Amino acid sequence: MKISTPPQIQMVDLKSQYLPLQDEIESGIKEVIASGAFINGPAVKSFTSNLEEYLQVINVIPCANGTDALQIALMALGLKEGDEVITVPFTFVATAEVIALLKLKVVFVDIDPDTYNMDVDALKKAVSPNTKCIIPVHLYGQIADMENICAIAKENNIPIIEDNAQALGADYYFKNGTQKKSGTIGDIGCTSFYPSKNLGAYGDAGALFTNNDELADKIRCIANHGQRIKYQSDLIGVNSRLDSFQAVVLNAKLKRLDAYSTKRKAAADFYDKIFKDHPKFKIPFRSEFCNHVFHQYTLNYEGDRDNLREGLSEAGIPSMVYYPYPLHLHKAYSYFGNKVGDFPISEAMAKKVISLPMHTELDEEQLNFICETVINIA
Numbered sequence: 001m002k003i004s005t006p007p008q009i010q011m012v013d014l015k016s017q018y019l020p021l022q023d024e025i026e027s028g029i030k031e032v033i034a035s036g037a038f039i040n041g042p043a044v045k046s047f048t049s050n051l052e053e054y055l056q057v058i059n060v061i062p063c064a065n066g067t068d069a070l071q072i073a074l075m076a077l078g079l080k081e082g083d084e085v086i087t088v089p090f091t092f093v094a095t096a097e098v099i100a101l102l103k104l105k106v107v108f109v110d111i112d113p114d115t116y117n118m119d120v121d122a123l124k125k126a127v128s129p130n131t132k133c134i135i136p137v138h139l140y141g142q143i144a145d146m147e148n149i150c151a152i153a154k155e156n157n158i159p160i161i162e163d164n165a166q167a168l169g170a171d172y173y174f175k176n177g178t179q180k181k182s183g184t185i186g187d188i189g190c191t192s193f194y195p196s197k198n199l200g201a202y203g204d205a206g207a208l209f210t211n212n213d214e215l216a217d218k219i220r221c222i223a224n225h226g227q228r229i230k231y232q233s234d235l236i237g238v239n240s241r242l243d244s245f246q247a248v249v250l251n252a253k254l255k256r257l258d259a260y261s262t263k264r265k266a267a268a269d270f271y272d273k274i275f276k277d278h279p280k281f282k283i284p285f286r287s288e289f290c291n292h293v294f295h296q297y298t299l300n301y302e303g304d305r306d307n308l309r310e311g312l313s314e315a316g317i318p319s320m321v322y323y324p325y326p327l328h329l330h331k332a333y334s335y336f337g338n339k340v341g342d343f344p345i346s347e348a349m350a351k352k353v354i355s356l357p358m359h360t361e362l363d364e365e366q367l368n369f370i371c372e373t374v375i376n377i378a
């Protein structure tokens with residue numbers, strides 16, 4: 001009998017993804033070192049224009065990470081203390097953190113149980129004369145219902161910041177037949193190039209996108225200590241830069257981003273086939289108005305999730321829960337006055353979601369092994 005060793009499986013396999021990029025990245029990094037242009041060098045400029053071209057957006061402003069991008073976006077809108085910003089509690093903490101840091105008021109609205117994204121009816125109800133910004137999050141790689149969110153925003157004259165940290169490369173299809181890239185639909189789009197994101201650097205990095213030149217000018221200024229002219233600060237800003245090493249990595253990967261999305265979708269299709277008829281699992285819903293780029297492959301599980309995760313871990317298969325606690329129940333955000341039961345869908349999903357390994361290097365052997373193991377335990 002042949003005893004097969006189980007394949008090595010990771011949530012994200014950046015090392016295997018690196019191999020075909022090695023020559024390009026190493027020579028690019030050597031060039032940066034030789035040039036000494038570590039900050040704002042040619043690699044940063046070329047990445048910025050390559051991303052503008054890819055996204056078909058007028059302005060890409062690179063920055064140090066996705067959290068900074070969100071903070072700078074809010075700063076650029078010029079909101080004042082106590083202004084309300086609507087977002088979802090079922091997201092990474094950064095989304096709400098930056099709102100609170102700027103002494104703005106976080107107003108949470110619940111999510112849609114199918115897409116895990118902002119519920120449009122809940123948004124409608126939450127809008128008040130004090131609402132000064134809406135931040136939809138494109139969770140797990142799927143764009144929120146932007147056409148309806150934009151309609152509500154427009155009616156009430158409220159700017160939209162898209163938290164696009166998880167859906168870079170996804171397309172949104174409008175009812176009139178046009179399409180836009182995620183992050184270029186609202187007034188400002190923010191993304192993260194954290195290594196495990198769909199377009200990941202080899203360290204921290206992020207960017208903002210906007211078609212509004214006035215906002216772009218303000219964003220560039222804020223990200224650079226509020227300076228338009230050196231040593232002359234017009235605004236109170238921050239220091240948030242993309243470094244040239246990261247730009248080299250991002251340039252190499254941006255060329256392959258669509259191919260990466262295709263690979264992620266193929267892995268998701270494989271998972272879907274296995275789990276779609278299983279009574280205990282609900283596979284990811286795919287909205288008709290966008291293509292899902294599967295930052296995560298997240299199942300909804302009716303069963304003992306801890307037990308499932310433990311069993312997987314014993315078999316050498318990592319899994320994750322994004323996110324186990326909705327933000328309104330975190331101690332840090334309790335001062336906004338929400339309590340258990342306020343956002344029942346977010347609270348329920350936080351208990352049921354489980355994300356399986358998802359990356360660009362998953363092969364059939366690995367996928368088979370993961371699926372068989374999950375089915376055996378569930």
Ligand SMILES: *Cc1c(COP(=O)(O)O)cnc(C)c1O
Nearest residue numbers: 065066067092094095165192194
């Ligand atoms: C990753 C992420 C961020 C923050 O990005 P960093 O680069 O880690 O600061 C913000 N929002 C969401 C939804 C994210 O997934």
